[in-house]
Amino acid sequence: MDSKQREALAERVLALSTADQTEVTIGTESADLTRFTHEEIHQNVARADTGVSVRAILGLRTGTAATNMLDDESLQATVERAIAIAQLAPEDPELAPLPSGGPTKAPAGAYVKATADASPQLRADMADAIFKVAEADKFWCAGYARTQSAGFTIANSNGARASFDGTDSGINVKMNAPDSTGYGQAYSPDATTLNARSVAETAAGKAKNSAKPQGVEPGEWTVIMEPAAFGEFFTYLAQHFSAQAVDEGSSFLSDGLDKQYFGEHLTVRDDYADPLAPSMPFDFEGQPKKRLTLIEAGVAKTFVTDSYWAKKLNRENTGHALPAPNAYGPQAIDLVVAPGTKSVEQLISETKRGLLISRFWYIRTVDQKKAIVTGMTRDGTFLIENGKVAGGVRNMRFNQSIIAALGKCEFSNAPQRTGDYWFSVVVPAAKIEGFTFSSGTQF
Amino acid sequence: MSFDDLAARALDTASKRGAEYADLRFEVVRAERIETRNGIVATLSDATSRGYGMRALVGGAWGFAASSDLTPAGIDATAARAVEIAKAGAAIARHRFGAAPPRAYVDTFATPIVRDPAEIPLGDRVALLLSAEKALHVSPKISVGRAWIDLWRTDKTFYSTLGSRIEQSIAQTGSGLEALAVGEGEVQSRTFPGDIGLYKSGGWEIIEEAQLAQNAQRIGEEAQSLLTAEQCPSGTRDIILGGSQVSLQIHESCGHPAELDRVMGWEANFSGVSFLEIAQLDKLRYGSDIVTIRIDNTLPQGMATVGYDDEGTKSGTSDIIRNGMLVGYEMSNDTARTIGRESNACVRAQSWEFVPMIRMCNLNLLPGNVPFDGLFEDVKDGIYMESNRSWSIDDHRLNFQFGCEIAWEVKNGKRGKLLKNPTYAGMTPKFWNSCDAIADEKSWVAWGTPNCGKGEPMQTGRTAQCASPARFRNVEVGVGYGG
Numbered sequence: 001m002d003s004k005q006r007e008a009l010a011e012r013v014l015a016l017s018t019a020d021q022t023e024v025t026i027g028t029e030s031a032d033l034t035r036f037t038h039e040e041i042h043q044n045v046a047r048a049d050t051g052v053s054v055r056a057i058l059g060l061r062t063g064t065a066a067t068n069m070l071d072d073e074s075l076q077a078t079v080e081r082a083i084a085i086a087q088l089a090p091e092d093p094e095l096a097p098l099p100s101g102g103p104t105k106a107p108a109g110a111y112v113k114a115t116a117d118a119s120p121q122l123r124a125d126m127a128d129a130i131f132k133v134a135e136a137d138k139f140w141c142a143g144y145a146r147t148q149s150a151g152f153t154i155a156n157s158n159g160a161r162a163s164f165d166g167t168d169s170g171i172n173v174k175m176n177a178p179d180s181t182g183y184g185q186a187y188s189p190d191a192t193t194l195n196a197r198s199v200a201e202t203a204a205g206k207a208k209n210s211a212k213p214q215g216v217e218p219g220e221w222t223v224i225m226e227p228a229a230f231g232e233f234f235t236y237l238a239q240h241f242s243a244q245a246v247d248e249g250s251s252f253l254s255d256g257l258d259k260q261y262f263g264e265h266l267t268v269r270d271d272y273a274d275p276l277a278p279s280m281p282f283d284f285e286g287q288p289k290k291r292l293t294l295i296e297a298g299v300a301k302t303f304v305t306d307s308y309w310a311k312k313l314n315r316e317n318t319g320h321a322l323p324a325p326n327a328y329g330p331q332a333i334d335l336v337v338a339p340g341t342k343s344v345e346q347l348i349s350e351t352k353r354g355l356l357i358s359r360f361w362y363i364r365t366v367d368q369k370k371a372i373v374t375g376m377t378r379d380g381t382f383l384i385e386n387g388k389v390a391g392g393v394r395n396m397r398f399n400q401s402i403i404a405a406l407g408k409c410e411f412s413n414a415p416q417r418t419g420d421y422w423f424s425v426v427v428p429a430a431k432i433e434g435f436t437f438s439s440g441t442q443f
Numbered sequence: 444m445s446f447d448d449l450a451a452r453a454l455d456t457a458s459k460r461g462a463e464y465a466d467l468r469f470e471v472v473r474a475e476r477i478e479t480r481n482g483i484v485a486t487l488s489d490a491t492s493r494g495y496g497m498r499a500l501v502g503g504a505w506g507f508a509a510s511s512d513l514t515p516a517g518i519d520a521t522a523a524r525a526v527e528i529a530k531a532g533a534a535i536a537r538h539r540f541g542a543a544p545p546r547a548y549v550d551t552f553a554t555p556i557v558r559d560p561a562e563i564p565l566g567d568r569v570a571l572l573l574s575a576e577k578a579l580h581v582s583p584k585i586s587v588g589r590a591w592i593d594l595w596r597t598d599k600t601f602y603s604t605l606g607s608r609i610e611q612s613i614a615q616t617g618s619g620l621e622a623l624a625v626g627e628g629e630v631q632s633r634t635f636p637g638d639i640g641l642y643k644s645g646g647w648e649i650i651e652e653a654q655l656a657q658n659a660q661r662i663g664e665e666a667q668s669l670l671t672a673e674q675c676p677s678g679t680r681d682i683i684l685g686g687s688q689v690s691l692q693i694h695e696s697c698g699h700p701a702e703l704d705r706v707m708g709w710e711a712n713f714s715g716v717s718f719l720e721i722a723q724l725d726k727l728r729y730g731s732d733i734v735t736i737r738i739d740n741t742l743p744q745g746m747a748t749v750g751y752d753d754e755g756t757k758s759g760t761s762d763i764i765r766n767g768m769l770v771g772y773e774m775s776n777d778t779a780r781t782i783g784r785e786s787n788a789c790v791r792a793q794s795w796e797f798v799p800m801i802r803m804c805n806l807n808l809l810p811g812n813v814p815f816d817g818l819f820e821d822v823k824d825g826i827y828m829e830s831n832r833s834w835s836i837d838d839h840r841l842n843f844q845f846g847c848e849i850a851w852e853v854k855n856g857k858r859g860k861l862l863k864n865p866t867y868a869g870m871t872p873k874f875w876n877s878c879d880a881i882a883d884e885k886s887w888v889a890w891g892t893p894n895c896g897k898g899e900p901m902q903t904g905r906t907a908q909c910a911s912p913a914r915f916r917n918v919e920v921g922v923g924y925g926g
Contacts, residue, residue, distance in 0.1 A: 033900055034532070037708045040540065041532035045900070046524055047509040047796045049494060066490035068511045078491075085487050088565045090573065092483040120506075120531035128535045142711035144899050172899075174712040183712075248587045249625035325486035327478055327589070361715065364835040366846055366923045367864065369630040374844050374923055376837040378715075397835075397842055397868075399923040438922055439868065441842050 001028045001050050003163040006153035009052070009070070014155050016079045019056035019086065021098050023156040025284065025323065027051045030116070031148035034123035038140045039131040044120065055324050056082035057098070060091035064325055096311035099287040101160025107278035111149075112190040115167035118147035126196035130173055133200035139207055141200065143173035147191045152280065160286030166279065170420060171196055174379055175203040179443075180213055180392050182206025183359045183379035185228055187417050187424065189278065206358055206380035210392025216383060218396060218437040222354035224347050224384070229357045229377075230430040231418035233402050234268075234335050236365060236373055238423070241270070241294050242320075243309035244329025250368050252403055253300055262298035262406040267338035269293050270304065270320070274336045276417040276426045283330075287319035294332065298407075306330040339428040340411035347412060347431045349387040354431075356382040356389060371402040376441075396437040408433040449518050450602040453497055456522035458604060462499040462529065464543035465522070466603035468753060469495045470795035475560075478591040479572040486591075487569070494795040499525035503539030504532035507798040544754055544776050545785065547605035552750025553612040555743065556646035560594045560616065563647050568592055571656065572618075578659035579622040584667050587623040590659075591640065592616075592650060593893065595905075599795070607755045615746060615905060616649040617642030617893055622663045626670035631863060633666040633848055635659075637687030638831040642891030642905070643744040665849055668861055675826065675850055675865040677921030681914065682867055683818045685829035686882075688847055689808060689910040690890035696871040697729075697736050698803035698908060699897075700840035701763045702789075703772035705801075707781065713899050715838025718871070719769055721782055727769040730875030735809045736764040738773065740788055745805035746891030746907035752788040753799035761787045763806065767876070775801050793902040800898050805889070807909035811881030818880050818914045825853035826920055828865045836871075844868040844922055868922040874915060882911035 001009070006026040013024045028050045035043040052075065053066040063085025067078045126145040134141035146169060153163040169191035175182045184203035186194050245251035252261060270292045272279045282288050285307055293301050305313065306321030309330055320330035348356065358380030366372040377395045384390065412429035419425045444452075446469050457465035471493045478486035494511035499522070506529030510521040560568075572590040579588035594616055601609040619640020624631045634640070641653040684692065699705065700717040708716060719727065740758035742748055751757055754776055763771050772778075773789035778801065791802040819827070833846035850865035851858045887909060895904040 031900060032528075035709075035899055037711055039537045041504060041536065042540070042704075042709050043507070043798055043800070043899075044505060044528045044532045045507040045509075045798045046528060047496075049492075049509075049511045049796060051492070053490075062484075062487065064486075064488040066488070066492075068492045068494065081489055085489060085565065088569065089484050089487050090569065094483070120528045121534075124531040124535050131535070131537070140708070142708055144712065146900075172712055176708070176711065248623060250586075250623065250630050254625075325478075325488055327480070327485060361838045362835045364833045366833045366866065369628070372923060374833065374835045376835070376842065378838050395837065397837070397844060399844075438844075439842060441837055441839070443839060 003151060003153060003165055006151055007163055010153050010155040013052060013054060013075050013079060014157065016076055017056060019058055019083050021057040021157050023055040023098050025053045026153040028151040032123065033144055033146040034127055035144040036127050037142040039134055041127060052078065054079050054082040056086045058086045060093060060095045061086045061089040062095065063089055094312050096307040098156045098158045099160055099285050099307050099317060100158045101162055101286040102288045104162055104281040104288045106164055106281055107273035109189055109275060110166045110278040112167050115147050115169050115189060115191040116149035118191050122191065123147065126171060129196040130200040133197060133204055134175060137204050139175045139177050139204060141173055141175050145171050145196065154286040156286060162282045162286045164280045169194055171199045173200050173203040175207040177207040177211055180207050180210040181379045182210065183228065210380050210382060213392035213394045215394045215440055218439055220434045220436055222351055222433050223357055223435040224351065224354060224429060224431045225357045226429050227416040227418045227427045228359045231425045231427045232360050232363055234425045234427065235423055236363060237371060237402050238332050238335055240371065241303045241332045242329045243303055243305045243313055246303050247313060252369060252371060253303055257300050257302065259300055260298050261300050261403055262295060263409055264297045265340060265410045266295055266298050266406050268295040269336045270332040270334050271336045272334045274426050276415065277334065277424050279334055283319045283321040284323040285321040287317055287321065289319035292318060304330045304332045333423055336426040337428060339413050339415045341413055344412045344429045347429065348384055348389065351384045352386060354384040355393065356384055366399060372399065373402060374399045394443060395441045397439045398436060399438045400436050405432050405435060444515065449513065452515060453518045453522045454602060454604050456519050457499045457526050460523055460526040461501055462526050464500040464604055465498060466601065466755065467495055467497045468599055468601050468795055470597060470599040472794050473596045475594040476591065477568055477572055478589060479576045480589050481587060482577065484569060492794065496792065496795045496797065497521055497525045499529045500541050500543060501526060501529035502533035502536065503541045504529050504536050505541050506532065509796045540777055542777065542780065543605060544756065547603060547607040548751060548755060548757060549608045550750060551610045554614040554644045556614055558647040560647045575620060575655040575659045578656065579620060579663040581660060581663035582667050584624045584626060584670060585622050585663050586625040589621045590655060592618045601751065601755050603755055609751045609755055611750055613644065613749055614646055615644050616646060617891065618650045618653045618655060620655050620659055620662055622666040624666040624670050629670050631666055631669035633662045634830055635662045637890055638848065639893065642746055642893045643889055644746055644748050645744050669849060669863045672861040672863040674924060675862040675921050679917050680920045681822045681825035681916050682918045682920060683825065683827040683853065683912060683914045686886060686888050686910050686912050687890050688828060688831055689913050690908040691831045691834060693736060693806060693808055693908040693910060694803065694892055694906065695834055695836045696840060696843060697763060698806045701772050702801045703774045703778040706772060707778060714897055718839045718841050723769055725770055728767055729764050729769045729872055730767045731878050732767050733811055733881055734764055734767050734875055734878055735762065737762050737807050737809060738787060738789065738804060739807055740804045742805045742889065744889050746905050747804035752790040753792045754786065754790045756786045756788040758788045773801050773803060791904055793904065797902050802897065802904040803895060803906040805907045805909065808881065810884040810887040810911045812883055813880045815882045815886045815912055818882055818912060819853055819858060820856045822853045823855055826862065826865060827851045827853050827858060841871050843871065864924055866922045867918050867920045869918055877916045877918065878913055879916055880914040882913065887911040
């Protein structure tokens with residue numbers, strides 16, 4: 001279903017509603033993924049769906065209902081169900097009117113037809129190229145190649161109208177050697193730009209170079225995190241920039257804006273138009289997204305809102321609503337960390353003793369307000385001695401406040417898109433002093 | 444055209460296009476959620492999704508395609524796509540591992556329900572949550588109170604070219620509470636029941652069993668008290684874990700590593716591998732003699748209880764850990780065949796859109812013979828922890844660190860002062876071998892986990908790890924806060 005068809009469907013559903021205010025969203029997705037292990041495809045899937053969601057508002061009462069059945073009878077029933085739910089809902093005295101929207105423009109490169117049209121053979125060819133790299137090194141590999149397209153249209157009774165189409169693709173490879181592993185990844189809206197062999201060679205190189213890993217003592221280390229590792233921290237930091245978290249007291253920003261929370265090297269934006277990760281220029285209420293500087297030279301400047309939290313806190317609506325209803329409040333989902341001036345090689349050469357980290361695993365919050373997280377290194381962790389990579393080390397567990405870590409950091413000059421699924425982030429590699437490891441493993 | 448006819452058409456199309464075997468799941472999924480937050484209804488939603496997912500086997504390679512298009516043309520296109528995908532995989536296959544299931548069934552299954560949630564007016568459901576949530580607010584320090592109900596209903600029919608036709612109606616229900624307390628530089632939360640809520644298969648009786656209103660004030664008071672509680676000490680202690688935390692421990696350190704697809708490297712790039720290697724089967728001492736962990740996908744009220752899994756295999760029981768020894772895995776048809784066994788029906792898909800894969804189902808630590816209070820006896824210097832707050836484990840499932848919401852000091856067999864930010868860490872086999880007491884069946888609960896993530900594309904699974912509280916000796920505590 002293309003944007004014109006979605007827009008026509010949205011208008012048709014909107015016309016069915018008798019509520020005081022109505023919001024209709026139409027989401028389409030076509031997602032294909034080829035997953036492999038031991039040089040064999042074990043999962044090769046495709047799915048396609050179109051969903052319709054209706055938010056009905058009667059005075060200060062709200063109800064939502066959703067369906068993927070697009071016949072007239074089902075659509076009418078969904079609208080009526082949303083209204084019936086709203087009639088039974090208690091009033092919310094702080095309910096905001098639906099936004100009236102505004103002009104938006106999709107960022108360049110967000111939709112690539114070749115990705116939307118990609119065949120199973122394209123993904124099989126990518127997998128085959130990766131298999132050949134593994135076989136040449138007598139490793140085994142696991143990973144995926146995926147292509148997908150998605151469209152989203154919103155229309156509400158207050159005049160908001162917006163549509164967006166985007167594509168995405170990705171390759172993810174773990175190479176497995178007898179006593180070491182290595183990781184590579186690449187993501188792009190344009191599947192034809194992905195180089196499967198190159199990603200596989202990166203992963204194989206890490207597996208080779210981390211062979212016969214040695215154990216090192218836990219404690220405080222200077223670390224250099226490659227983008228795939230560093231980016232994961234922002235999955236956990238992003239929620240602190242939600243107006244809801246700030247208001248309820250669980251965000252570090254609850255202690256106030258315009259304070260120096262981080263080192264002066266850190267500048268973080270929320271920018272849907274970054275060329276490495278172009279995404280939807282409006283939020284899930286149809287409000288145009290603001291391109292915000294959240295952290296500037298270590299100073300917290302602002303947080304994100306949606307219509308509800310903008311009204312409640314008497315702030316501007318920054319256009320960061322998630323699909324209604326949700327328990328998370330507005331979220332910054334297009335984070336971009338400003339790069340530094342040095343190459344990764346220079347950061348390594350300036351490090352007397354430290355660790356180079358390719359990837360983390362299973363990061364979880366230990367203390368929400370202090371942003372203390374724990375997690376493990378994986379798939380390529382290296383010792384740095386006297387400015388050179390000196391071999392692989394066994395994986396370790398860290399316990400670290402992200403806020404404290406970002407107080408003593410500098411960044412490389414080459415940002416990459418990392419992250420996957422619903423959250424992606426654009427980050428450089430980061431060098432951090434005094435990063436705390438609490439225990440190790442035997443692998 | 445009925446869906447039986449459409450399914451027959453799809454299977455016929457796949458066969459004609461070259462599939463050696465094909466199956467199809469048709470599902471109608473309904474999800475209702477109510478969530479109240481600080482006196483208002485933050486979520487009141489009702490979503491219905493209908494569609495089908497189809498597997499086709501060509502030359503030992505699987506293809507899967509899913510669609511919500513129920514027209515004959517849509518059915519044909521989806522069947523053709525599943526076969527096309529399978530052929531693309533077969534063209535580069537180094538090995539041939541896929542095969543059709545060994546047998547077919549024609550049967551029906553429905554979750555036993557005592558009280559249909561549809562009988563409860565929506566207004567009454569909302570009122571229950573608003574009342575319980577209000578009781579959390581014992582002081583202005585409770586910044587956020589939340590209460591929620593989830594009602595899920597899945598009606599699905601499985602068809603295969605072997606002749607299976609399995610019709611199932613599955614009802615799953617859950618509810619919970621959370622209080623967030625904010626003090627000077629401190630944020631503490633308490634959740635009830637457990638750390639997610641109480642989730643089981645069944646109807647409104649599961650909501651009634653949770654007793655939200657009866658416990659809300661206590662939960663609010665505990666959240667507030669944690670703001671001024673002492674920090675959990677660091678060091679080595681005997682610990683007693685509440686039942687929901689034992690459930691989480693089973694989930695992360697037994698349930699996931701015992702997935703045979705993970706053992707075989709199918710999850711290696713994402714959620715990792717497993718230390719429970721096939722060479723260790725029937726040889727590895729995983730835990731102490733009193734530790735027996737059993738799959739039971741027929742368990743009444745088990746979150747993952749079904750008649751048949753999503754490959755059409757009949758539910759049953761089998762052991763993963765028996766008297767401390769590794770004796771089995773969670774298996775699918777293809778993975779079981781590689782170790783000379785048959786599937787134990789542990790295959791699930793999140794919904795019609797997703798390919799079926801091995802999932803933890805009902806995985807239960809059998810109860811011991813000690814009353815709950817008996818766990819505290821013989822503990823000179825220990826800590827009792829309840830309700831998970833943080834969980835992390837390495838990609839081999841060995842090195843773990845978990846945190847709980849609340850703890851109490853245990854001195855000379857008695858529960859003492861309140862402790863905040865409790866954490867504990869260890870290595871999986873050493874930890875389970877330190878288990879020297881498990882509470883009896885009186886405190887055994889079918890704790891459901893409605894949000895287990897696995898696979899790519901990521902699927903959310905609904906699992907259960909039934910457990911009672913248990914005691915572990917000489918465990919590292921207070922990790923992450925430095926004393």
